[in-house]
Amino acid sequence: MTLNAVLCGCGAMSKGWLRAIKETPALAAEIEVKGLVDVNPAAAEKLAEEFGLSGAVIGTDLADVIAKSKADIVFDVVIPTARFDVVSTALKARCHVLSEKPMATSLAEGAALIDLAAETGKVHAIIQNRRFISGVRRMRRFVESGAIGDITGIHCDFFLAPHFGGFREEMQNVLLLDMAIHTFDAARFVADKKPLAVYCVERNPKGSWYQHGASANATFEFADDVVFTYRGSWCAEGERTSWESQWRLVGSKGMLTWDGEEGFKAATAGEQPGLLHGFTPVEVPAPEHDEETHGHASVIASFVEAIETGKRPETASSDNIRSLAMVFCAIESAKTGKRIEISA
Known part of the structure; x- marks a missing residue:
């Protein structure tokens, strides 16, 4: 099973996500980054060049890139103030979402995203990589x-x-x-x-x-x-x-x-x-379990496993809201x- 991914937010932090996928054979085999989204298209283009993503759809509109790339998952690496809109858009487009922390800029927004994930039946997890x-x-x-x-x-x-x-x-x-x-x-x-x-x-x-x-x-x-x-x-x-x-x-x-x-x-x-x-x-x-000690790679692997098996990921938003x-x-x-x- 190959998952088509869109990465939203192409700043410095996104490199850790892409590096984890590229350097982990199992993840590289299961995830194909098909789209890059950023308010600054030049940042997305530079990231695509650095990581060899020449075929990726690049744009500033997440919903549009999701549609064009036929995405299954969205990696949310935007600044916290943009998170609610990004995650809401992705879930409503029927994509599973793995977000940077914090999962929201308020508890009310966090609860709303948990409800939306439950409503859409999609996995919504947070990349608390430092527990891994x-x-x-x-x-x-x-x-x-x-x-x-x-x-x-x-x-x-x-x-x-x-x-x-x-x-x-x-x-x-x-x-x-x-x-x-x-x-x-x-x-x-x-x-x-x-x-x-x-x-x-x-x-x-x-x-x-x-x-x-x-x-x-x-x-x-x-x-x-x-x-x-x-x-x-x-x-x-x-x-x-x-x-x-x-x-x-x-x-x-x-x-x-x-x-x-x-x-x-x-x-x-x-x-x-x-x-x-x-x-x-x-x-x-x-x-x-050594496989649980590789930071970003371990969180992404847990996220993929949850999509494939229906098992709740360790950093599911419904648990992460307590943090x-x-x-x-x-x-x-x-x-x-x-x-x-x-x-x-």
């Missing part, structure tokens, strides 16, 4: 093993200073809306708990080159008395953390730390007498100074 990496999968497997007992806390630090230029530097709530959702989604996945409430403080620190919200500190309440804390900044010059954050998982019997790259450490309580009982190191096993709710409730908390309950 080895480190996150290792943490989830480790928590499920019970090696450190019941999970009680997840604590993440994210401090970098990227100078993107472009739309991000003009966004409101830029860290929470454009980046923190990755860590929020991964924490929800690792804990396997429903988010219940949040209190958040958001600032735009001195020296920030962003217009708004380059720093945030949030405390989430998850089900079963699990607490998740997030401290982050996108204008923190100096020694940085990983893009994946630095993690500490606290369990009833021990802890795990991950530096966001290759460094894992885990230990349970030791047996030495005295004030501190020491600790006993514990191995953190590799992910159980989106974490973001918007954190933003509401920051604006109001109040603890906000999460209902999604």
